[in-house]
Amino acid sequence: MVQYVGVHDLIRLIRLQGIETVLRELAEYIEDDFRRWPAFDKRPRLASHSEHGAIELMPTSDDALYSFKYVNGHPGNTRDGLQTVIAFGMLSDVRTGYPLILSEMTLLTALRTAATSAVAARYLARADSRVLAIIGAGAQSEFQATAFKTLLGIDTVRIYDTDPDATQKFCDNMKNSGLSITIAASSQEAVEGADIITTITADKQMATILSDNMIGAGVHINAVGGDCPGKTELQADILTRGRVFVEYTEQTRLEGELQQMPEDFQVTELWEIIAGNKKGRRSARDITIFDSVGFATEDFSALRYLRDKVSGTSFCKTLDLLANPEDPRNLFGLLNSSVPDEECSFE
Amino acid sequence: MVQYVGVHDLIRLIRLQGIETVLRELAEYIEDDFRRWPAFDKRPRLASHSEHGAIELMPTSDDALYSFKYVNGHPGNTRDGLQTVIAFGMLSDVRTGYPLILSEMTLLTALRTAATSAVAARYLARADSRVLAIIGAGAQSEFQATAFKTLLGIDTVRIYDTDPDATQKFCDNMKNSGLSITIAASSQEAVEGADIITTITADKQMATILSDNMIGAGVHINAVGGDCPGKTELQADILTRGRVFVEYTEQTRLEGELQQMPEDFQVTELWEIIAGNKKGRRSARDITIFDSVGFATEDFSALRYLRDKVSGTSFCKTLDLLANPEDPRNLFGLLNSSVPDEECSFE
Incomplete structure (x- = not known):
C-alpha cells in the first residue's frame, strides 16, 4: 500500500x-x-x-x-x-x-517556496533585517510573510498589489500574525525602507516591477514571480548592480530573471553558500538577489x-x-483470485 | 476531486x-x-x-x-x-x-502491452494464423495468450520457459481459456509450426532466445521482452531477413532489438501501417518483426x-x-477555513 x-x-x-x-x-x-x-x-x-x-x-x-x-x-x-x-x-x-x-x-509547494525564500535570505539578507516589502498579494504572499517572520524575525510587512481586493485578502489573512502590516500605494512606496523585497506578481510577461532607482544599498531581493520563460519582474540593471544567486543555473537561465542577461552572466548557486564553499553577503551595502524559480530538490x-x-x-x-x-510472476492470477465479490453493477 | x-x-x-x-x-x-x-x-x-x-x-x-x-x-x-x-x-x-x-x-500496463501486440499482429501476421508460440512464462505471458485468442483467433499456444514452475503457473491460469496448450521442451520445439512467436523473457542481458535457423517463412515475431538498454532476445540475422516494425523509432533504437543494428537500419513505424500510409505484410512468406518496447501513447x-x-x-x-x-488567490485562507476539526492527535 x-x-x-x-x-x-x-x-x-x-x-x-x-x-x-x-x-x-x-x-x-x-x-x-x-x-x-x-x-x-x-x-x-x-x-x-x-x-x-x-x-x-x-x-x-x-x-x-x-x-x-x-x-x-x-x-x-x-x-x-x-x-x-x-x-x-x-x-x-x-x-x-x-x-x-x-x-x-x-x-506543500506554497510552503516549500516560502521556506526556500527564507532559507536563502538567512544567508543573503542583512542579519538586522526587520522590514519586508511584498509586491504581489496573490496565493504565495501570506506564506512569504509568515516564513520571513518565523525564520528571519521580520516584524513589519509593506504590501502592494494593483488589485485592492488582493491586498485586503492579504491583510485579513495576516491580521492575527503578529506582523505590523502597511498597505502601500505603489511598488515604489512599498520598497522604501525595506530590508528585504519579495516580488511575487502573476503577470506572464516581461514586466518591470522593480526598477534600478528603487533599490538602495544593502537590500536583499527575493525574486520569486519571474519563474517561467517570458516572465520577469526586475529591470536588468538591478541584476548587474547586485550579486545574483540561483538554485540550478541551467534552469534559471531559461525561466528566471536571468532570461534578460547574456548566457555567461556570472551567478552563484545557493547550495554553495549553504555548504560553506562560497560567501553570500559580503558587506552591509551589498545588493543580493535570489533569482528563484523553484527546483525539484x-x-x-x-x-x-x-x-x-x-x-x-x-x-x-x-x-x-x-x-x-x-508470486510476482503471477499477475494474471490476481484476476482469478479471492478478491471479494462485492455487490456491484456496471453501468 | x-x-x-x-x-x-x-x-x-x-x-x-x-x-x-x-x-x-x-x-x-x-x-x-x-x-x-x-x-x-x-x-x-x-x-x-x-x-x-x-x-x-x-x-x-x-x-x-x-x-x-x-x-x-x-x-x-x-x-x-x-x-x-x-x-x-x-x-x-x-x-x-x-x-x-x-x-x-x-x-493496466499488462493489458495494454498484450492489446498492442495483438493490434500489431492483426496488421503484420498472416490472417490464417492459429498457432502462437510464447517464449517466457512470466507476468505478461497469460495476457499475451488471451489477447491473441481474443483479437486474432489464435486457438493453440505452445509455451516454453526455462523454469517449469512458471510454465505450470501459465497452464493453471489458462486451463479454462479455451486455448489448446502445449508445453514445449525448448524454444526450438515451441516455435516449430507456430504462425506467431511472442518472446517475453526476463533476463536483463543480450540473449539469443531466437536464432535465425529457427525462423521459417511467413512467421510474425512479436518481440516484447527486449525492452531496455542492454536487453535483447533475437539474433541480429533475423532482423536483417525480416521487416522490422516499431512504435517510436527514437526510443526503440535505444531499448529494443534495434540496439544490435546500425543506426540507419531501416524500420517502419507501426502507426504508418495502421493509418494506411504504408503496407504491413506483403506476402504469405514475409517474416515480420514487431520490435515492441512500449510507448507512452x-x-x-x-x-x-x-x-x-x-x-x-x-x-x-x-x-x-x-x-x-x-478564491483561487486565497490558498492561505484554507488554513483558517472551516475544515472540520476532527478528533485527532499528532504523535
Whole structure:
C-alpha cells in the first residue's frame, strides 16, 4: 500500500502543528538537502506546453529516495475559478522503485517556496533585517510573510498589489500574525525602507516591477514571480548592480530573471553558500538577489519532511495503487483470485 | 476531486466485464490513437537509473488530454517477493492542467502491452494464423495468450520457459481459456509450426532466445521482452531477413532489438501501417518483426479507455488531491477555513 496525504489531512496537520512550526521544520529539510546538493540527480523540468499553459514533471533523486512533482501553470484558470497552479507529488524508494507516499502539493509547494525564500535570505539578507516589502498579494504572499517572520524575525510587512481586493485578502489573512502590516500605494512606496523585497506578481510577461532607482544599498531581493520563460519582474540593471544567486543555473537561465542577461552572466548557486564553499553577503551595502524559480530538490525535501512527519499517523491514508500478487510472476492470477465479490453493477 | 481507480476496483472491473471484452475495447482505443499518431506530443521516456534499476516517467499529450505513467524496472525485486515492474498513471485536462483520473497501471500496463501486440499482429501476421508460440512464462505471458485468442483467433499456444514452475503457473491460469496448450521442451520445439512467436523473457542481458535457423517463412515475431538498454532476445540475422516494425523509432533504437543494428537500419513505424500510409505484410512468406518496447501513447490510450469506462461508476473513488479554495488567490485562507476539526492527535 502507498501512503496518501490529501488536502484535508495536510490542512489538519498544518493547523494542529501551527504553520510556523511546519515552516521551521521544513526549512531544516530544505537546508540539509541544499547542503548535500552534489548527491542529487538533477535535470531541468520536463514541460509540455499548450496554448492554455504548461504541465510539468519535476523529478530528482539521491541514492535512497526518488521524487517527482506534477505541476501545471495555466494563467487563464482564475477566470474559471480554478487555481493557476496545482500540484501533487510522490516519493519513492530507489532500491525497489516502489512508491512510498503520494501527496497533494499545491499547499506543500506554497510552503516549500516560502521556506526556500527564507532559507536563502538567512544567508543573503542583512542579519538586522526587520522590514519586508511584498509586491504581489496573490496565493504565495501570506506564506512569504509568515516564513520571513518565523525564520528571519521580520516584524513589519509593506504590501502592494494593483488589485485592492488582493491586498485586503492579504491583510485579513495576516491580521492575527503578529506582523505590523502597511498597505502601500505603489511598488515604489512599498520598497522604501525595506530590508528585504519579495516580488511575487502573476503577470506572464516581461514586466518591470522593480526598477534600478528603487533599490538602495544593502537590500536583499527575493525574486520569486519571474519563474517561467517570458516572465520577469526586475529591470536588468538591478541584476548587474547586485550579486545574483540561483538554485540550478541551467534552469534559471531559461525561466528566471536571468532570461534578460547574456548566457555567461556570472551567478552563484545557493547550495554553495549553504555548504560553506562560497560567501553570500559580503558587506552591509551589498545588493543580493535570489533569482528563484523553484527546483525539484525543494519538492524532494518537502516530501521527505512530510513522510517523516506523518508516516503511521492519522494524517495519512493508504491507497491500493500497487498490484502485488503473492508470486510476482503471477499477475494474471490476481484476476482469478479471492478478491471479494462485492455487490456491484456496471453501468 | 480526482477520480481514482485502485487495484481492487480494476480487478473488479475486469472480472465483471471479462478480460476478453476489456482487451477488445482497449485495443480499439490503442488502434484509434496509433491512427492519429501525428496528433501526439512524443518524446523518449525520462529515466532515472541506479544500481538497483530504473524509475521512469512517460508523458505524452494531444490537444485535449495529457497523460503520464510512472513505472519502475527492478530485476532484483522478485528476490524479495516484489514485482519487477509496477506502475501507476494519470490523465489530465490540457485546457486547465487539472488531473482527471489517477489509476494503478501495473495490471493496466499488462493489458495494454498484450492489446498492442495483438493490434500489431492483426496488421503484420498472416490472417490464417492459429498457432502462437510464447517464449517466457512470466507476468505478461497469460495476457499475451488471451489477447491473441481474443483479437486474432489464435486457438493453440505452445509455451516454453526455462523454469517449469512458471510454465505450470501459465497452464493453471489458462486451463479454462479455451486455448489448446502445449508445453514445449525448448524454444526450438515451441516455435516449430507456430504462425506467431511472442518472446517475453526476463533476463536483463543480450540473449539469443531466437536464432535465425529457427525462423521459417511467413512467421510474425512479436518481440516484447527486449525492452531496455542492454536487453535483447533475437539474433541480429533475423532482423536483417525480416521487416522490422516499431512504435517510436527514437526510443526503440535505444531499448529494443534495434540496439544490435546500425543506426540507419531501416524500420517502419507501426502507426504508418495502421493509418494506411504504408503496407504491413506483403506476402504469405514475409517474416515480420514487431520490435515492441512500449510507448507512452499506449498508456494514454489505456487511461483514456479507463476514464470513459469507469467515470461516474462504483469502479472509481475520489481523492482530495487538489487544493481548491473558493478564491483561487486565497490558498492561505484554507488554513483558517472551516475544515472540520476532527478528533485527532499528532504523535
